[in-house]
Amino acid sequence: MTGPAETPEAAESEEREPSRWGRFLAGKLGGAAVSLVLVAILGFFLFRVLPGDPARAMTQGAPVSGEQLAELRSRLGLDQPLWKQFVDYMVGLVGGDLGTSYTYSRPVTELIGERLGPTVLLVGTATGLAVLLGLWMGTRAAWRHGSAFDKSATSVALTLWSVPTFWLGLILLMVFGVGAGPIPGLFPVGGMTSSSPPDGLLPQILDVAHHLVLPSLTMVAVIYAQYLMVMRSSLLEEMGAEYLTTARAKGLREDLVRRRHAVPNALLPTVTLIFLHLGLVAAGAITVETVFSWPGLGLLLFEALRVPDLPVVQGVFLVMSASVIVMNLLADLVYRFLDPRVRES
Amino acid sequence: MGAVLVALLVPGLAFAASPVSQQQNGDAPPPVEGATMRVGLQQQIDSLNPFLGYTLASTDIFRSIYPTLTTYAADDFSVEPELAESWESSPDRLTWTFRIRDGATWSDGEPITAQDAAFTYNLMMTDSAASSANGTFVENFESVEAPDDGTLVIRTKTPQSTMLAIDAPIVPEHVWSGVDDIANFTNDEMPVVSGGPFTLTEYEPEQYVTLEANEQYWRGPPKIDELQFVQFKNSDAAVQALRKGEIDVVQKLTPAQFDALADEENIEQVRGQGRRFYEIILNPGATNSENQPIGSGHPALTDVRVRQAIDHAIDREAIVERVLGGYGEQGGGYLPPIFADYHWSPPPEQRRGFDIGEANRILDEAGYQRGEGGIRRTPQGEPLNFDFVLHGDESSDTQVGEFVKQWLRDIGIAVELQPVSDSQLGDRTTAGDFDMVISGWSANPDPDYVLKLQTCGARPSPDGGGLPDTFLCDRQYDELYDRQLAEFDPAARQDLVKQAQQRFYEQATGLVLYYQNSLEAYRSDRFSGFTTQPADNGVVTAQQGFWGYYGAVPTEAAATTGSGQGYGTVAMALGGAVVVLGAVGGVVLLRRRATADTRE
Numbered sequence: 017m018t019g020p021a022e023t024p025e026a027a028e029s030e031e032r033e034p035s036r037w038g039r040f041l042a043g044k045l046g047g048a049a050v051s052l053v054l055v056a057i058l059g060f061f062l063f064r065v066l067p068g069d070p071a072r073a074m075t076q077g078a079p080v081s082g083e084q085l086a087e088l089r090s091r092l093g094l095d096q097p098l099w100k101q102f103v104d105y106m107v108g109l110v111g112g113d114l115g116t117s118y119t120y121s122r123p124v125t126e127l128i129g130e131r132l133g134p135t136v137l138l139v140g141t142a143t144g145l146a147v148l149l150g151l152w153m154g155t156r157a158a159w160r161h162g163s164a165f166d167k168s169a170t171s172v173a174l175t176l177w178s179v180p181t182f183w184l185g186l187i188l189l190m191v192f193g194v195g196a197g198p199i200p201g202l203f204p205v206g207g208m209t210s211s212s213p214p215d216g217l218l219p220q221i222l223d224v225a226h227h228l229v230l231p232s233l234t235m236v237a238v239i240y241a242q243y244l245m246v247m248r249s250s251l252l253e254e255m256g257a258e259y260l261t262t263a264r265a266k267g268l269r270e271d272l273v274r275r276r277h278a279v280p281n282a283l284l285p286t287v288t289l290i291f292l293h294l295g296l297v298a299a300g301a302i303t304v305e306t307v308f309s310w311p312g313l314g315l316l317l318f319e320a321l322r323v324p325d326l327p328v329v330q331g332v333f334l335v336m337s338a339s340v341i342v343m344n345l346l347a348d349l350v351y352r353f354l355d356p357r358v359r360e361s
Numbered sequence: 362m363g364a365v366l367v368a369l370l371v372p373g374l375a376f377a378a379s380p381v382s383q384q385q386n387g388d389a390p391p392p393v394e395g396a397t398m399r400v401g402l403q404q405q406i407d408s409l410n411p412f413l414g415y416t417l418a419s420t421d422i423f424r425s426i427y428p429t430l431t432t433y434a435a436d437d438f439s440v441e442p443e444l445a446e447s448w449e450s451s452p453d454r455l456t457w458t459f460r461i462r463d464g465a466t467w468s469d470g471e472p473i474t475a476q477d478a479a480f481t482y483n484l485m486m487t488d489s490a491a492s493s494a495n496g497t498f499v500e501n502f503e504s505v506e507a508p509d510d511g512t513l514v515i516r517t518k519t520p521q522s523t524m525l526a527i528d529a530p531i532v533p534e535h536v537w538s539g540v541d542d543i544a545n546f547t548n549d550e551m552p553v554v555s556g557g558p559f560t561l562t563e564y565e566p567e568q569y570v571t572l573e574a575n576e577q578y579w580r581g582p583p584k585i586d587e588l589q590f591v592q593f594k595n596s597d598a599a600v601q602a603l604r605k606g607e608i609d610v611v612q613k614l615t616p617a618q619f620d621a622l623a624d625e626e627n628i629e630q631v632r633g634q635g636r637r638f639y640e641i642i643l644n645p646g647a648t649n650s651e652n653q654p655i656g657s658g659h660p661a662l663t664d665v666r667v668r669q670a671i672d673h674a675i676d677r678e679a680i681v682e683r684v685l686g687g688y689g690e691q692g693g694g695y696l697p698p699i700f701a702d703y704h705w706s707p708p709p710e711q712r713r714g715f716d717i718g719e720a721n722r723i724l725d726e727a728g729y730q731r732g733e734g735g736i737r738r739t740p741q742g743e744p745l746n747f748d749f750v751l752h753g754d755e756s757s758d759t760q761v762g763e764f765v766k767q768w769l770r771d772i773g774i775a776v777e778l779q780p781v782s783d784s785q786l787g788d789r790t791t792a793g794d795f796d797m798v799i800s801g802w803s804a805n806p807d808p809d810y811v812l813k814l815q816t817c818g819a820r821p822s823p824d825g826g827g828l829p830d831t832f833l834c835d836r837q838y839d840e841l842y843d844r845q846l847a848e849f850d851p852a853a854r855q856d857l858v859k860q861a862q863q864r865f866y867e868q869a870t871g872l873v874l875y876y877q878n879s880l881e882a883y884r885s886d887r888f889s890g891f892t893t894q895p896a897d898n899g900v901v902t903a904q905q906g907f908w909g910y911y912g913a914v915p916t917e918a919a920a921t922t923g924s925g926q927g928y929g930t931v932a933m934a935l936g937g938a939v940v941v942l943g944a945v946g947g948v949v950l951l952r953r954r955a956t957a958d959t960r961e
Binding site: 069070073074081084085116121127189190193195201204205206306307308309310315316322323 | 500822
């Protein structure tokens with residue numbers, strides 16, 4: 017993360033304000049664009065060093081002859097010199113074409129489009145819940161730090177954070193999916209929809225929601241601790257601040273002091289963290305997607321890496337990098353917007 | 362956290378008393394007539410285009426929807442008429458005439474004729490993309506013609522005995538003749554026009570595939586109405602889904618998972634013989650098709666005595682017990698025992714049993730004296746230390762590696778285990794860049810393909826093409842291979858195939874350790890029986906045919922209850938609870954906000 021751009025002007029006036037914002041924006045956007053181009057170039061060469069012959073991996077175990085393998089390689093363009101492959105890739109990229117997947121024989125953009133929705137749904141829901149839970153608990157814990165609530169909330173959160181996601185997912189799957197003892201199996205064991213989805217929009221939405229419960233719960237359990245800890249520590253830093261004493265001296269109730277004075281300031285580092293996390297949306301879900309057979313992007317990348325299905329790997333890498341870059345940009349902008357100190361610097 | 366959990370559970374507790382098998386038909390979809398069978402799938406479907414799909418999952422679907430000329434009988438893998446009802450070959454064995462059955466139709470009502478078969482094979486012969494998955498079947502074809510709707514004539518370049526094992530799906534000409542670019546044709550226009558016992562009607566990538574029974578199928582419709590393949594990304598989840606009744610059949614179970622299902626009521630286990638063999642390749646001095654040495658094999662392994670000694674040092678019984686939990690058979694001959702006609706097992710006088718003393722004696726006699734640290738050396742003084750390349754993500758490989766390492770230490774050979782990724786292992790095998798490496802293949806009822814892997818012709822070309830296995834290049838073996846391919850008398854061919862396996866065993870370039878069982882399970886409360894292939898110790902899924910799904914008999918319960926999971930009510934309650942929670946939370950927050958504003 018880079019800090020906000022320095023502006024050399026010392027003199028500040030109202031009408032100069034938009035241009036400063038403009039310049040700041042332009043600088044940030046330019047930086048993001050350059051990063052994206054670099055990522056695209058890097059991605060191409062980076063994955064070319066992956067060991068493995070895609071043609072052989074694809075046909076693993078199938079009766080194919082050497083000639084067929086050679087034909088397959090030429091169809092995939094693997095027999096072209098590297099510079100030629102690179103030029104083709106870049107030309108396609110400019111036209112919004114990420115190429116065709118080796119394994120699925122379908123356009124990569126289509127594959128990514130199909131999988132992006134489920135991943136965003138899963139990670140979005142989980143992050144949203146984790147943020148709410150983490151911020152609320154973190155605030156409570158800091159405000160009464162040292163209390164029984166503080167101790168238990170932090171230790172539970174840290175425990176869940178350090179539990180392997182895969183294991184926790186499987187336990188939840190067995191307890192709430194299959195049922196254990198008195199607990200009935202309430203939720204589906206895998207997938208995003210029933211294999212015979214109900215008719216009608218509302219039942220279908222509920223069907224997906226029903227499938228979403230366990231995977232998102234697993235993710236929330238694992239990630240909410242980070243928000244809790246960041247919120248807790250940044251609020252603790254604010255708590256000794258003099259403006260809080262002033263607020264109390266004005267006669268404000270304790271919870272108002274907390275909510276209207278301390279929390280907004282403490283939120284700043286947390287907001288950055290949330291945005292950075294959203295950037296890692298696709299990457300973060302691989303394990304949960306695997307446990308619950310969730311048809312998302314993480315899984316697509318994982319399977320593509322094994323082949324290696326280069327167009328898919330490059331495409332997903334680009335999408336993931338782009339989301340990190342964009343979220344970084346947003347974090348910078350929001351931070352500047354939220355924090356007058358940064359805005360005035 | 363706790364609060365959230367409780368909120369989620371409370372609506373559900375009302376259903377705690379109802380057992381899984383009872384359906385809540387409150388808001389569930391109305392029950393369909395007939396039964397749906399749901400099979401857990403743990404492999405990706407790479408393409409619905411039968412010319413491009415390689416994976417077993419795809420192949421299983423193609424077998425269920427597209428006709429082939431002949432198929433393999435459920436009982437014993439013998440040749441069974443499918444689209445062709447009879448056939449004959451010319452005296453010179455170069456011309457084959459197939460009579461195509463009358464009255465078979467595509468799912469859109471068009472008749473299936475010899476023209477469709479001719480179109481399909483010609484497409485595979487002329488279009489490189491169309492030859493991707495099944496091109497080997499037509500490699501030796503000279504021409505394919507359909508003089509009339511009921512006759513297909515295939516001429517081959519040289520006599521080949523495998524003409525009744527052409528496993529390539531036949532597609533409808535009136536659909537596919539309009540396809541310009543096979544390589545990019547996804548074939549996902551539903552319903553897919555097909556002619557097998559099932560018709561593909563729905564495909565949700567990475568989620569499920571739905572096939573419906575083909576009422577017009579010439580053998581008669583299947584006993585189930587719908588066949589679904591449901592994707593699972595990890596096998597534990599698939600097993601749990603079976604226990605819960607979300608799916609009816611699981612395949613590819615590990616021994617531990619299989620054992621865990623033993624006491625479950627309503628679940629029937631199927632332990633079938635597998636089609637795979639698992640071998641260790643000992644690099645015999647790899648060469649390419651130009652006879653130039655390639656790779657990095659240890660010179661000592663070019664000595665057949667060393668390879669045979671290593672075989673004596675491997676305790677197959679221990680490996681089957683410890684690695685497979687007993688679910689497999691000890692390896693011997695090259696072809697798995699499931700193919701009883703072709704399987705060869707070394708007779709007692711030839712079998713190399715587990716005998717460390719014998720192994721040491723052979724090596725002593727051959728002049729490999731022990732040196733520093735008890736490690737043997739070649740007569741030229743080079744120590745016998747071998748790289749053993751394994752699949753890094755296969756626990757069986759890791760276990761086998763550790764066992765073999767210990768046993769070989771007992772005979773004065775040092776082994777370094779090198780776990781690598783699948784694709785690296787493939788690359789290193791092809792390049793001959795190993796001393797020892799794990800390999801394994803799924804054999805077909807016709808043994809030709811796996812036998813071919815051990816011929817000189819299978820060695821890679823100088824540019825790295827080709828698909829070698831053990832780099833055996835032995836004139837005697839090749840001669841036996843060629844003779845069996847040209848032998849049309851079944852008994853004589855079986856004999857030649859067994860002789861070839863015997864030669865392969867003597868050369869000890871590939872040590873077959875075991876044939877793994879195929880472990881499956883199904884819900885016996887929903888299905889009372891499946892057609893297994895072969896009849897004894899056979900499998901239910903991923904057959905060489907469609908018999909398992911075609912012959913599955915649903916129980917009364919499966920036919921009368923819909924496949925809806927009966928979650929409707931629970932889902933509604935859940936959804937409701939979440940909405941209510943959200944609303945209440947929102948209101949509370951807003952109110953607190955509002956009062957706070959006035960107070961300040």
